[in-house]
Amino acid sequence: MDPKSPEFIIDQPLNSLGFVFEDLSATRVSGHLTVTEKCCQPFKVLHGGVSALIAEGLASLGAAVASNYKRVAGIHLSIHHLRPAALGDFVFAESFPVSVGKSIQVWEVRLWKTKKTEKPENRKMVSTSRVTLFCGLPIPDHVKGAPGQVKNFVSKL
């Protein structure tokens, strides 16, 4: 982990679990994670809170871009854990907007799993989430640089 890297700055909790962003735009956000001990609950499957963390992170970044880098804040998240993802599984995450309004956005986030050796087409859905975000909040002085950091991250992907 490099504390100066854009990945670390943009979402420290996701970065610390090894999440890697692939795409980030107003219409699609994606990335992946290998399930390690750090991400697991006691039965060695992906912790449900980690799935929710991924959902919140992807939806928030997508909504920030879709609102032209205004400040957004998640106000509701619902998640269905459909299948467990086991230690060592490769988890792919993708997110897309369901609705982009001036003040409210709704994003869908899906997590899929494959075994390390399996082809991507054999993926199975692990969870599906809906995230509702409020957009266009005022930006406090001490975080004035945050929209620029998001822009910088988008340009580097």
Ligand SMILES: CC(C)(COP(=O)(O)OP(=O)(O)OC[C@H]1O[C@@H](n2cnc3c(N)ncnc32)[C@H](O)[C@@H]1OP(=O)(O)O)[C@@H](O)C(=O)NCCC(=O)NCCSC(=O)c1cc(O)c2ccccc2c1O
């Ligand atoms: C809950 C389900 C098992 C229900 O399955 P359902 O009946 O809806 O559907 P299927 O029968 O078709 O199965 C779907 C899918 O589930 C897996 N599965 C089914 N049965 C079993 C089983 N007996 N053992 C293991 N896995 C089973 C299997 O992968 C099936 O997929 P196929 O590909 O074979 O079709 C199921 O919905 C499910 O397992 N959901 C995921 C639940 C989950 O992973 N939740 C998040 C993690 S839980 C958590 O976060 C957590 C945190 C903590 O801190 C804890 C602390 C202490 C204790 C527990 C903690 C904890 O659980």
